[in-house]
Each structure stands twice: as structure tokens, then as C-alpha cells.
Amino acid sequence: MNEKEIVDFLKRNFKKKEAILGIGDDCAVIEYSKNYYFILTTDCLVENVHFERKKYNWYQIGKKAICVNLSDITAMGGKPKFALVSLGLSEPNFKIIEDLTKGIKEMSKKYKFEIIGGNLTKSEVSFVDIFMIGIVEKKYLKTRSGAKVGDFIYVTGFLGASQIRKIYNLKPPLFEIRRLIKKYEITSMIDISDGLSSDLIKLVENNNVGFRIYLEKLPVSSDAKKISKSEIEAIEHALNDGEDYEILFTADKKEKIPEKIGNLKITRIGEIIKEKKYIGVYKDKIMEIKDRGFSHF
Amino acid sequence: MNEKEIVDFLKRNFKKKEAILGIGDDCAVIEYSKNYYFILTTDCLVENVHFERKKYNWYQIGKKAICVNLSDITAMGGKPKFALVSLGLSEPNFKIIEDLTKGIKEMSKKYKFEIIGGNLTKSEVSFVDIFMIGIVEKKYLKTRSGAKVGDFIYVTGFLGASQIRKIYNLKPPLFEIRRLIKKYEITSMIDISDGLSSDLIKLVENNNVGFRIYLEKLPVSSDAKKISKSEIEAIEHALNDGEDYEILFTADKKEKIPEKIGNLKITRIGEIIKEKKYIGVYKDKIMEIKDRGFSHF
Numbered sequence: 145m146n147e148k149e150i151v152d153f154l155k156r157n158f159k160k161k162e163a164i165l166g167i168g169d170d171c172a173v174i175e176y177s178k179n180y181y182f183i184l185t186t187d188c189l190v191e192n193v194h195f196e197r198k199k200y201n202w203y204q205i206g207k208k209a210i211c212v213n214l215s216d217i218t219a220m221g222g223k224p225k226f227a228l229v230s231l232g233l234s235e236p237n238f239k240i241i242e243d244l245t246k247g248i249k250e251m252s253k254k255y256k257f258e259i260i261g262g263n264l265t266k267s268e269v270s271f272v273d274i275f276m277i278g279i280v281e282k283k284y285l286k287t288r289s290g291a292k293v294g295d296f297i298y299v300t301g302f303l304g305a306s307q308i309r310k311i312y313n314l315k316p317p318l319f320e321i322r323r324l325i326k327k328y329e330i331t332s333m334i335d336i337s338d339g340l341s342s343d344l345i346k347l348v349e350n351n352n353v354g355f356r357i358y359l360e361k362l363p364v365s366s367d368a369k370k371i372s373k374s375e376i377e378a379i380e381h382a383l384n385d386g387e388d389y390e391i392l393f394t395a396d397k398k399e400k401i402p403e404k405i406g407n408l409k410i411t412r413i414g415e416i417i418k419e420k421k422y423i424g425v426y427k428d429k430i431m432e433i434k435d436r437g438f439s440h441f
Numbered sequence: 442m443n444e445k446e447i448v449d450f451l452k453r454n455f456k457k458k459e460a461i462l463g464i465g466d467d468c469a470v471i472e473y474s475k476n477y478y479f480i481l482t483t484d485c486l487v488e489n490v491h492f493e494r495k496k497y498n499w500y501q502i503g504k505k506a507i508c509v510n511l512s513d514i515t516a517m518g519g520k521p522k523f524a525l526v527s528l529g530l531s532e533p534n535f536k537i538i539e540d541l542t543k544g545i546k547e548m549s550k551k552y553k554f555e556i557i558g559g560n561l562t563k564s565e566v567s568f569v570d571i572f573m574i575g576i577v578e579k580k581y582l583k584t585r586s587g588a589k590v591g592d593f594i595y596v597t598g599f600l601g602a603s604q605i606r607k608i609y610n611l612k613p614p615l616f617e618i619r620r621l622i623k624k625y626e627i628t629s630m631i632d633i634s635d636g637l638s639s640d641l642i643k644l645v646e647n648n649n650v651g652f653r654i655y656l657e658k659l660p661v662s663s664d665a666k667k668i669s670k671s672e673i674e675a676i677e678h679a680l681n682d683g684e685d686y687e688i689l690f691t692a693d694k695k696e697k698i699p700e701k702i703g704n705l706k707i708t709r710i711g712e713i714i715k716e717k718k719y720i721g722v723y724k725d726k727i728m729e730i731k732d733r734g735f736s737h738f
Contacts (some may be wrong), residue, residue: 145535150561153535157542158549158556163523165557172557174523177474184557186527186572190564226460226471230483230527230570238442238450245454252455259455260462260469260481264447267487269565273527275483275572 169287170219170335171278180279185216188273191234197270202240204312206247209272211314212337214255215389218318219335220287221325222280224257229274232267244272255318284325286333286393291351295331295394295416298401300408303340304368304381306388314389320408321391328401333393339386342435345422347392357414357433359383359426376426383424384436466584467516467632468575477576482513485570488531494567499537501609503544506569508611509634511552512686515615516632517584518622519577521554526571529564541569552615581622583630583690588648592628592691592713595698597705600637601665601678603685611686617705618688625698630690636683639732642719644689654711654730656680656723673723680721681733 151168160166164181165173171183189195189209210227217224229248233240252259257276300317324330334347340362348355360375362382372378394416395401403410417423422433448465457463461478462470468480486492486506507524514521526545530537549556554573597614621627631644637659645652657672659679669675691713692698700707714720719730 145533145538147561150535150538153538154542154556154559157546160557161555163555163557166555167558172523172525174557184523184525184572184574186525186558186560186570188527188529188560188562188570190529190562192565193563226469226481228469228481228483228572230485230572232485232487232568236442238447241442241447241450245451249454258458258460258463259451260457260460260471261464261483262451263483263485263570264444265485265487266490267566267568268489271529271564271568273483273485273560273570275481275525275527277481 165287170216171222173285176279179282181282181285183217183220183222183278183280184276185213186273186275187212187216188271191270200312202243203247205272206244207251208312208314209274210248210251211316211389213274213276214316214318215335215337217276217278218316218321219333219391220278220280221284221321221333222278223318223322224255224276224278226258226260226277227274229259229262229272231262231264232271233264234268234270236266286325286330288332288334288347288350291332291347291353291394291416293353293416293418294397296397296401296412297355297357297392297394297414297416298410298412299336299340299363299390299392300410301390302363302365302409303336303388303390304365304378304385305371306365306385308367311387316389317391317408320405323405328399329396331394331396333391336388336390336392337386339384339436340388340392341383341433343392345435348416352420354417354419354421354423355414356417356423356425359424361411361413363409363411383433462584467513470582473576476579478579478582480514480517480519480575480577481573482510483570483572484509484513485568488567497609499540500544502569503541504548505609505611506571507545507548508613508686510571510573511613511615512632512634514573514575515613515618516630516688517577518581518618518630519575520615520619521552521573521575523555523557523574524571526556526559526569528559528561529568530561531565531567533563583622583627585629585631585644585647588629588644588650588691588713590650590713590715591694593694593698593709594652594654594689594691594711594713595707595709596633596637596660596687596689597707598687599660599662599706600633600685600687601662601675601682602668603662603682605664605668608684613686614688614705617702620702625696626693628691628693630688633685633687633689634683636681636733637685637689638680638730640689642732645713649717651714651716651718651720652711653714653720653722656721658708658710660706660708680730
């Protein structure tokens with residue numbers, strides 16, 4: 145039983161009725177007003193799976209919990225409005241609540257949303273579960289569907305080895321993506337949470353197409369370069385490491401996508417192809433890209 | 442640090458801006474349309490805290506997780522529309538997903554809402570966290586605020602010893618409460634999750650008033666009677682046991698609240714008083730009611 149099989153099972157069982165978009169994208173989408181949709185997501189950080197309490201403090205954990213949800217909102221083209229925080233704590237004390245609050249509050253100011261509720265329970269293993277509600281103009285809604293043959297493939301930022309430094313200082317490129325989608329015709333979008341290879345495969349599977357990417361073009365992070373003995377090893381990090389929380393998108397090849405929006409680097413890494421093949425090109429060699437990203441199970 | 446101190450701390454830190462109602466009631470309330478609000482809540486069941494896997498199956502746990510959230514929606518006068526399910530599983534397998542789905546699906550049909558998304562993660566301790574979105578007509582929104590001196594106090598159903606039989610077969614009185622609020626002027630409402638004494642104290646504290654209740658009038662459940670050696674012991678169960686998930690409300694004394702709505706028993710148990718005292722009357726004896734309900738910490 146892999147993640148895709150679970151999602152397919154749940155999709156069959158919970159068919160959408162009134163919702164515009166149900167299970168299977170970065171956010172669910174529901175009607176809000178004439179010009180706007182509400183978009184909804186949930187993502188959870190669990191002790192010993194997503195964080196270790198010895199290594200990080202609750203301020204950092206609070207910030208990261210918000211960021212992984214903001215990443216989903218970003219990937220739909222939206223902006224956050226409200227969030228609820230569901231906490232499970234093994235040793236609840238005021239210091240933990242205070243530190244978490246500090247991290248969450250900082251993010252809510254920076255990204256302009258409100259914490260409007262939550263829940264607090266005992267749990268032998270601590271977790272921070274966030275429910276986030278955003279809005280998006282109907283005309284700007286982006287989903288995993290829409291990539292078509294010939295579209296170029298782009299990624300934001302730098303990829304690989306995010307666990308080293310980036311992971312508790314995530315900066316979802318929300319404002320930059322908002323600028324991008326208002327100016328350019330973006331055909332599909334997904335956030336890179338499980339690793340570029342894994343999320344790119346999800347994106348093309350969803351559109352019944354394939355891809356060809358040029359591995360030397362991948363924006364390899366300096367951390368990935370530092371821990372690698374060769375160029376190809378660094379590229380493998382960029383391709384397969386999880387938790388980058390950058391954005392992967394496609395656009396018609398005629399769109400003049402810039403190389404930077406504000407401080408956010410945008411890199412063209414390849415194109416959508418008709419054949420359902422996952423092709424990586426490295427120094428004129430052709431290889432098959434597999435889902436080696438972080439799979440939840 | 443008790444629950445009230447935490448809630449007060451969070452209220453100070455996360456002041457509501459655009460939200461109609463933020464932290465501190467059964468649900469958060471936000472604008473939806475001319476005539477409706479959206480109401481939002483989250484409640485979580487955690488292994489070894491709220492359920493034991495040896496005693497109950499995942500179908501029952503799925504149903505209960507939905508019900509504790511429906512109880513919050515009921516207490517605001519609303520009805521559910523959408524939910525997201527955030528799962529943490531220690532030994533994920535298809536049977537668990539299937540059983541949980543069966544329970545959740547059954548409730549979504551009965552109470553007419555859609556599952557539109559969720560999350561799945563590994564966790565050493567399993568949990569089922571639900572995020573539920575409902576709607577309520579603006580004119581019918583009920584909150585913990587509004588009880589005034591002289592109002593009568595009512596509870597639905599039967600109270601006490603719910604852990605014995607009721608707990609995995611909860612039936613939030615949502616449809617009956619909807620009928621009630623459309624016909625009668627209800628001044629305040631809260632769900633009984635932590636125990637009648639605890640939740641009644643929360644309700645009156647919120648309105649800067651007190652209460653006088655008549656203990657012989659409490660609708661003691663047959664399970665509470667069975668496990669008690671005396672009438673007063675059974676009453677103590679009804680007063681202090683958690684997890685009843687019935688509804689507690691107040692209404693102007695002139696309102697002719699019926700003794701039954703459909704099959705739901707409604708019992709008048711006392712009245713709101715000006716003095717901030719928590720009074721229980723039992724056979725002409727007067728006693729002080731304390732918060733002996735289940736406190737989360």
C-alpha cells in the first residue's frame with residue numbers, strides 16, 4: 145500500500161459534491177464569493193518523525209508547522225486567511241505554549257493571517273497539527289492539473305539537503321508566486337515537499353503526460369554541494385531530498401517567465417512530453433527518473 | 442497552568458481581526474455570505490488518552506472522532522458542510538484506513554457533509570484529528586455568551602457514565618437543536634464535553650453570572666444509575682463525568698421550551714442568578730458546585 149493507492153481509495157470513497165476540488169491536490173477548494181474560492185489544507189508535524197525535541201525548540205517547530213501549510217496555500221496561488229492549531233503535548237507546560245505561540249504569531253504577522261481556534265490534548269508523542277484556510281481569486285486558482293505537452297517546467301529557489309539549514313527557517317515563496325500568477329499564464333503548480341522527483345512525477349501523472357528534465361540545470365543548494373563528493377551526487381540531493389518546500393510549476397513555452405521575482409530565483413529545468421516517460425538528461429546521457437523522494441510510508 | 446489560563450493567554454496573543462468570533466467558544470466564526478456564517482472547529486482523539494486500540498476498532502474510533510466535532514458544530518446552532526481528516530498512524534495498513542473510512546463515511550452520510558481533504562503521517566502514537574467547517578444562519582448563531590439573570594438552564598438527553606456504552610455510539614443532537622433554535626429564543630449554548638459542572642461553570646463565567654441547579658432534576662443516565670450505590674452517587678456521575686456530548690443551553694423563562702424534540706429529552710435543571718455563585722440544591726440542602734469535570738490537564 146503506497147501513498148497513491150491510499151489517495152485513490154479515499155478519492156473513490158469520498159467523492160466531491162459541493163466542493164470544487166476534493167482530495168488529491170495541495171488544498172481542497174470550495175466556493176466563497178463571486179470572485180473568490182476558499183482553499184483548505186492540513187499538515188502535521190509529529191515528534192520523532194518530523195522533529196526531534198533535543199535538536200529544535202518549540203519556537204522553531206511552531207514556525208515550521210505553519211510554513212508547511214503555507215506551502216500548500218502557495219501552490220494553489222492563494223494567500224492565507226485563517227488557521228486553527230491542534231496540539232498534542234506529552235509534557236504540557238506554559239513555556240512550551242509560550243514558545244509555540246511566539247513562532248506561530250511571528251508567521252501570522254509576516255504572512256497576514258489570523259489564528260482563530262484550536263485544540264489542546266495530552267499525547268505521549270507530541271504533535272502540531274495545523275488547519276489553514278486561504279482565499280484565491282477564481283481566475284488565479286492553480287492546481288496540479290493543466291500541464292500540457294510542450295510546456296516548460298520551472299522550480300523556485302534552490303533544492304537539496306534542506307534538512308541541514310533551511311528546515312527550521314522555511315520561507316514559502318507566497319508573495320513572489322502571487323506576483324508570478326498575476327502576470328504569467330501558469331498551467332499547473334505543486335509544492336515540492338516529498339522531493340522534486342516524487343512531486344514532478346505526481347504532477348505529470350495527474351495530467352497523463354511525461355517529462356524531460358536537464359539535470360545540470362537543477363538549482364542545487366550550497367548545502368547539497370557541500371555534502372557531496374561529485375556534481376552528480378549533489379544533483380541527486382536536489383532531485384530526491386524531501387522538505388524543500390519550493391514550488392514546481394509549468395507554463396506555456398511562449399510565456400516569458402523571468403529568472404527572478406524579487407529575490408526568488410526561478411529556474412527552467414525541462415519540458416512536458418507526450419510520452420508518459422520520466423527522462424533525465426545529464427551530459428548527453430539519458431536516464432530514467434524514479435520516485436526516490438521521501439515517501440510517507 | 443489550567444485550561445482557562447491557557448485559553449486566556451492564547452486569546453491575548455491571537456486577537457481576532459476579521460473573524461467574527463475567535464478562540465474561546467465551541468467554534469470560530471467567520472463571514473460567509475449575506476445570511477450565513479462559516480463556523481470552524483477542530484477536535485482530536487489520541488491513542489491511550491481518548492481511546493485504547495485493544496478495546497475499540499477503527500470504525501468506532503472514526504465515528505467518534507467525527508461526533509466530537511459535530512458536537513461543537515451543534516453547540517453553535519449550525520450544520521456541518523465539510524471536513525478534513527488528519528491521521529497519525531503507528532502501523533499504517535490498508536485495513537485501518539478502510540475501517541476508519543467506513544466509520545467516517547457513515548457519519549458524513551447521516552449528517553450530510555463532505556470529506557474534502559486530509560493528511561496522513563506516521564506517528565508512534567496514533568491519532569485522528571478532524572477539522573470541520575459548518576454553516577449557520579446569522580440569525581440562528583448561538584454562542585457561550587448571552588445567558589442573562591433569570592434565564593432557565595436546560596440540558597439535552599441523559600448524563601453520566603457515558604464511557605460505559607454511549608461513548609462509541611454518540612449521536613450529537615444536531616437536527617433536534619436546529620429545530621429548537623428555529624422555534625425558540627435560546628440565549629446561550631455550549632456542548633457538554635468535559636462534564637456538566639465544568640461546562641456550566643464555563644458558560645456562566647463567560648456571562649459574569651452564577652447558577653442555581655436542582656440536582657434531583659438532573660437527567661441521570663441508566664448506566665450512571667447502574668454503577669451507583671445511591672441516588673446522590675448517580676447524580677455525581679451526571680454532574681461530573683466527561684464525554685456526554687449533550688447540549689447545555691439557556692432560554693428566557695417565558696419561552697415554552699418543550700420536554701421533548703423528536704426523541705430528544707430536554708430537561709430544565711435550574712436558572713441563572715446574578716450572584717457569581719455555583720449553587721446546587723439537593724433535598725432542600727444547598728451546596729457549592731465545583732469544577733469536577735474532566736479537565737484536559
